[in-house]
Structures are given as C-alpha cells and as structure tokens.
Amino acid sequence: MASELVFLVFAKTTLSDSQWRDLPREIITILEDAMGAERNEGPSSRFLEEGRVLELSFTTSSPPMTLKECAVFCHTSAMELLEKTHQVEVVMQPGKLYSLHKKPGLAVFDMDSTLIQQEVIDELARAVGLYDQVAAITEAAMRGEAPYTDFEASLRARVALLKGVRTSIWAELKAGTITFTPGARELVRVLKRLGWKTAVLSGGFTPLANWVKETLRLDYAYANYLVSDPDLNILTGELVPEAPIIHAEHKRQMLLQLAADNNIPAEQTIAVGDGSNDLLMMGVAGLGIAFHAKPKVQLAAPTRLNSSSLLDVLHVLGFTKDEVNDILEEAPQP
Ligand SMILES: [Mg+2]
Known part of the structure; x- marks a missing residue:
C-alpha cells in the first residue's frame, strides 16, 4: 500500500541552491534508514515561498505513518542534526491529512x-x-x-x-x-x-x-x-x-x-x-x-x-x- 508523506522545509536563513538541491535527498535518506523502506517514489518538490519554504512530497511503499509517528521522526537525532546543519525547520504530515487542509475547517x-x-x-x-x-x-x-x-x-x-x-x-x-x-x-x-x-x-x-x-x-x-x-x-x-x-x-x-x-x-x-x-x-x-x-x-x-x-x-x-x-x-x- 502506497502512502504519501509531505515535508515542509522552512529556512531560517538564506540557503544556497546546492543546499536546496541536497535537502530533499538527505531527508528521504534519513526516512528510508528509519523506516527500512525498500521501494519509494519521488520526491517531488516545489517552493511555497521561493527560497524560504519548500514543500516536499514523497510516496513510500511502507504502511501509512500517523501524524504522531511523523512527530517522532522529526525529533530523531538525524533529523535534528539536519535541521541544525542547514538552519531549517521541518514540518512533516501524512499526505492524506495535508490534502484535507484545502477544505475550510x-x-x-x-x-x-x-x-x-x-x-x-x-x-x-x-x-x-x-x-x-x-x-x-x-x-x-x-x-x-x-x-x-x-x-x-x-x-x-x-x-x-x-x-x-x-x-x-x-x-x-x-x-x-x-x-x-x-x-x-x-x-x-x-x-x-x-x-x-x-x-x-x-x-x-x-x-x-x-x-x-x-x-x-x-x-x-x-x-x-x-x-x-x-x-x-x-x-x-x-x-x-x-x-x-x-x-x-x-x-x-x-x-x-x-x-x-x-x-x-x-x-x-x-x-x-x-x-x-x-x-x-x-x-x-x-x-x-x-x-x-x-x-x-x-x-x-x-x-x-x-x-x-x-x-x-x-x-x-x-x-x-x-x-x-x-x-x-x-x-x-x-
Ligand atoms: Mg499561551
């Protein structure tokens, strides 16, 4: 069963083009290591705000993660190190939940x-x-x-x-x-x-x-x-x-x-x-x-x-x- 995950990467400082290029791969590598996922698609990415907020979507063959599991993942030492190294903050959500926000609530x-x-x-x-x-x-x-x-x-x-x-x-x-x-x-x-x-x-x-x-x-x-x-x-x-x-x-x-x-x-x-x-x-x-x-x-x-x-x-x-x-x-x- 495929499930989509969404990461929102907020830059706290100006990042170089190569940092923006590397970040998606680094995040996915950490995720794959943590989940032991074998077959994955993506990631696809776009800026929600040019040069400051990147949206990264990623489809995995692993079972869907809950929001709670996303939170635990974001607090792993590998993710905290990534955030510190690149001066970013990463918000992660299940894709299904993320798509619901477009409806008024x-x-x-x-x-x-x-x-x-x-x-x-x-x-x-x-x-x-x-x-x-x-x-x-x-x-x-x-x-x-x-x-x-x-x-x-x-x-x-x-x-x-x-x-x-x-x-x-x-x-x-x-x-x-x-x-x-x-x-x-x-x-x-x-x-x-x-x-x-x-x-x-x-x-x-x-x-x-x-x-x-x-x-x-x-x-x-x-x-x-x-x-x-x-x-x-x-x-x-x-x-x-x-x-x-x-x-x-x-x-x-x-x-x-x-x-x-x-x-x-x-x-x-x-x-x-x-x-x-x-x-x-x-x-x-x-x-x-x-x-x-x-x-x-x-x-x-x-x-x-x-x-x-x-x-x-x-x-x-x-x-x-x-x-x-x-x-x-x-x-x-x-
Ligand atoms: Mg208060």
Missing part, C-alpha cells in the same frame, strides 16, 4: 503568547506592582508544587492577588501594552476568507479575549471570567463561580464542541498554542501546532513551528505565498 488559537505576544496575567500584575508574587505562583505551578499542582488552583491563587485592581486596567492594557503576534491579523483574515471558523480559547480573561475576538473578527472567544465590583470598579480577586474554568481539558472539549456545532470533522481542525495547557486540544485537532512553544511542549506536540510570523501556519496548510497574497488582497481589513 475550524482553527482554534490560544491567546497569551500565541495570538498576542504577552501573558495577560503577568501584565496585570506588573501594572499594579505584583509581578514577583504572581510569577512566584506561576513558577511553583510549573515545578508542580502543592497546592498549585493543577491549573485551577494556581489560577485562583494568582487571581486572588489581583483583588483591588482598577477595572480601567483593561483599557490601559489594550491601548499600550498588548501587541498582536506578527501575522496574526493576516492569518485570521485569510482563514476567514477561505471559510474557516475561528476561535480563541484562553486560560486568560474575557475582557482581553473578547477584545482579541472583536479586533481579529474571530467567530468565538472563551476565557475565564473575573468578578469586578460595579460600584468601586475594582477586581474582587475572584472568578465568577458559575463560569467554567478554561483549562487544558476544557480547551480540548471546546474544540470538539465547536467542530461538532459547525459540522466540521475533527480532522479538519487545527489548534495553535504555546503552552502545556494547549497540548490536549492539539492532540484532538486534525493538526496541532506548537508555535514558539517551550521545548517540552514542542517535543510533545504533533507539529511545531518557530518562524517569525503566524502567517506561516498557512504554509503548513499547503498554501503558497502567492495564493496567500491574492487572498489578502481580496479579504476585507478588520
């Missing part, structure tokens, strides 16, 4: 350090001089120290520190602190033009997540609700009791729910995030992409991307730069 995004470049709770804390206290809890949580072993406990502890913060802080953060990740606006414009449903699923807070949704014209936003005192216009340091806490498992459930609500098969969903609490949603998405994630998250994610622009997600979906530019010309500006 559902794209869900984490917010903090994914669609925007900041961690909102850190910025809230910094604005009121509590950064060190909040960061200490974040770090204790990351070390798995009780009582912060679960996301909810550490979230509640950090939110409690924000008691008394003026609610005008949201306007201040939007006006002067929060910046969108390069390519975020354009990526969403293109996806929407192509008919994709889009969502932000955030472990952060609704005032910012809703603003991100409105600014980028996303279809959905889900985040945590903070209680504020309407008379004093301050945060009470509590979360709205009846609202669900958006943690890793909730993100996973929301992705599946939104896909079902829109009659989109799970394999036509993508999830993009940077944190360990994005791994569950990445795991159930057709394609999970760790974007500028921590090394542990990159290792556990189905695919990872460390390029300078979120717009490169469209290359992972198989669109050429010319196609993206054409769509951007037609697509309305938010």
Whole structure:
C-alpha cells in the first residue's frame, strides 16, 4: 500500500541552491534508514515561498505513518542534526491529512503568547506592582508544587492577588501594552476568507479575549471570567463561580464542541498554542501546532513551528505565498 508523506522545509536563513538541491535527498535518506523502506517514489518538490519554504512530497511503499509517528521522526537525532546543519525547520504530515487542509475547517488559537505576544496575567500584575508574587505562583505551578499542582488552583491563587485592581486596567492594557503576534491579523483574515471558523480559547480573561475576538473578527472567544465590583470598579480577586474554568481539558472539549456545532470533522481542525495547557486540544485537532512553544511542549506536540510570523501556519496548510497574497488582497481589513 502506497502512502504519501509531505515535508515542509522552512529556512531560517538564506540557503544556497546546492543546499536546496541536497535537502530533499538527505531527508528521504534519513526516512528510508528509519523506516527500512525498500521501494519509494519521488520526491517531488516545489517552493511555497521561493527560497524560504519548500514543500516536499514523497510516496513510500511502507504502511501509512500517523501524524504522531511523523512527530517522532522529526525529533530523531538525524533529523535534528539536519535541521541544525542547514538552519531549517521541518514540518512533516501524512499526505492524506495535508490534502484535507484545502477544505475550510475550524482553527482554534490560544491567546497569551500565541495570538498576542504577552501573558495577560503577568501584565496585570506588573501594572499594579505584583509581578514577583504572581510569577512566584506561576513558577511553583510549573515545578508542580502543592497546592498549585493543577491549573485551577494556581489560577485562583494568582487571581486572588489581583483583588483591588482598577477595572480601567483593561483599557490601559489594550491601548499600550498588548501587541498582536506578527501575522496574526493576516492569518485570521485569510482563514476567514477561505471559510474557516475561528476561535480563541484562553486560560486568560474575557475582557482581553473578547477584545482579541472583536479586533481579529474571530467567530468565538472563551476565557475565564473575573468578578469586578460595579460600584468601586475594582477586581474582587475572584472568578465568577458559575463560569467554567478554561483549562487544558476544557480547551480540548471546546474544540470538539465547536467542530461538532459547525459540522466540521475533527480532522479538519487545527489548534495553535504555546503552552502545556494547549497540548490536549492539539492532540484532538486534525493538526496541532506548537508555535514558539517551550521545548517540552514542542517535543510533545504533533507539529511545531518557530518562524517569525503566524502567517506561516498557512504554509503548513499547503498554501503558497502567492495564493496567500491574492487572498489578502481580496479579504476585507478588520
Ligand atoms: Mg499561551
């Protein structure tokens, strides 16, 4: 049974013509060594972006590889050495999955350090001089120290520190602190033009997540609700009791729910995030992409991307730069 595999090679620096010529052969040799494949066709290749992003397809007589097996292959020492030697990043997918991305699906995004470049709770804390206290809890949580072993406990502890913060802080953060990740606006414009449903699923807070949704014209936003005192216009340091806490498992459930609500098969969903609490949603998405994630998250994610622009997600979906530019010309500006 023949199966197709697709590699997307992102150059981090300018590569010579001979490097571009050699790379496909080197990747296929590593693959053949790893799989012990005997009879193979290809590879065929084309630039998705001239001189920067190469698409390489390869048909093998071996049994089809799953996305998980592709991820394991990309983290083999031989592939890591190839990436280091040529200063490239290789994203690998089963050909069957790759071809599905041309149909509009559902794209869900984490917010903090994914669609925007900041961690909102850190910025809230910094604005009121509590950064060190909040960061200490974040770090204790990351070390798995009780009582912060679960996301909810550490979230509640950090939110409690924000008691008394003026609610005008949201306007201040939007006006002067929060910046969108390069390519975020354009990526969403293109996806929407192509008919994709889009969502932000955030472990952060609704005032910012809703603003991100409105600014980028996303279809959905889900985040945590903070209680504020309407008379004093301050945060009470509590979360709205009846609202669900958006943690890793909730993100996973929301992705599946939104896909079902829109009659989109799970394999036509993508999830993009940077944190360990994005791994569950990445795991159930057709394609999970760790974007500028921590090394542990990159290792556990189905695919990872460390390029300078979120717009490169469209290359992972198989669109050429010319196609993206054409769509951007037609697509309305938010
Ligand atoms: Mg994040």
